[in-house]
Amino acid sequence: MSASAAVSSTCAAASSTTSRRSSSSPASRVQATPRRSLPSRLVASRTSPRSPVVPPVYATASAGGAGGTTAAAARKKLLIFDAEEYLAESLAKYMARLSGEAVAERGAFTVALSGGSLIKALRKLTESPYLEAVEWSKWHVFWVDERVVPKDHADSNYKLAMDGLLSKVPIPASQIYAINDTLSAEGAADEYETCLKQLVNDGVVAISEVTGFPKLDLMLLGMGPDGHVASLFPGHPIVNENLKWVSYIKDSPKPPPERITFTFPLVNSSAHIALVVTGAGKAGAVHKAFSDKQSSSDLLPVEMVSQQEGVLTWFTDKPAVSMLSSI
Ligand SMILES: O=C1O[C@H](COP(=O)(O)O)[C@@H](O)[C@H](O)[C@H]1O
Secondary structure (H helix, E strand, O other): OOHHHHHHHHHOOOOOOOOOOOOOOOHHHHOOOOOOOOOOOEOOOOOOOOOOOOOOOOOEEOOOOOOOOHHHHHOEEEEEEOOHHHHHHHHHHHHHHHHHHHHHHHOOEEEEEOOOOHHHHOHHHHOOOHHHHOOHHHEEEEEOEEEOOOOOOOOOHHHHHHHHOHHHOOOOHHHEOOOOOOOOHHHHHHHHHHHHHHHHHOOOOEEOOOOOOEEOOEEEEOOOOOOOEOOEOOOOHHHHOOOOOEEEEOOOOOOOOOEEEEOHHHHOOOOEEEEEEOOHHHHHHHHHHOOOOOOHHHOOHHHHOOOOOOEEEEEEEOHHHOOOOOO
16 A cells, blocks of 8 residues: 555545645745844734735744743744734745745645634635645645544534635645544544554654654644633643643533544644634633743643744734733
């Protein structure tokens, strides 16, 4: 069996459009250039409301959040946008840049999607110039977490991503790694981990020399109002899993109850993490995440997002950061 056929059967690679478009320009040409970066405790750069295309926005948050060390905090950036439209444009630029860099370096771009509101924020990727410029044929797409429901179910993160992004861009179907929705949560998690192992063996997915876990190029996370990321919920024992790459829960406090999820060691081993958080309903959790008063006993899952290497970038809007006093 060829490697790609094995991957397809193990990972239940799903169908999507497979037509390829030629790249008219390298993705790196749409690279973002920092507009400003100020070294205060918590600095935000904002977009101009009049700007038709969002200027790149990079700021540095040096709060010692996420239970992290000073070094980890230094690799944490907080971007605040005046409007969700600008956030979406900047996120597309950021992803096109990372894709270009990964393809130039390794010949592949490995990215994991979450569900929820994140997917709408990815819509600019389906438009010019990203649609033509990104080397979609090099993308390998995973799910940070998935609900154990059929792929055509309204609760499926796969369906959400397929409808909002994946059906509109020419990523080969064999490189879209959906979970096997015919298995139990435990079986689906095991099989997804096996899929990742195979892709590591095939050289598609890198391994972190620091952690020994797979090192995806980009992990796209959303955050719930309770501070959960992926399907890692506050107070659930799964947040402490430190051996498995992929695990499962059957008692999610947010429906549906059965889910599989990347574990923190896998999330935190990625080269880049984007945390996309919008809306006033998330302001409390954002405030806690950037608070200096942290104790390791009551960390929200979002505070446990802390890479050993790599950069964590928060993409936020004003309502989401409205409880941060220094903004
Ligand atoms: O249940 C989930 O929720 C989170 C957050 O979703 P949001 O709609 O509040 O952005 C999401 O990141 C996760 O993938 C999903 O399964």
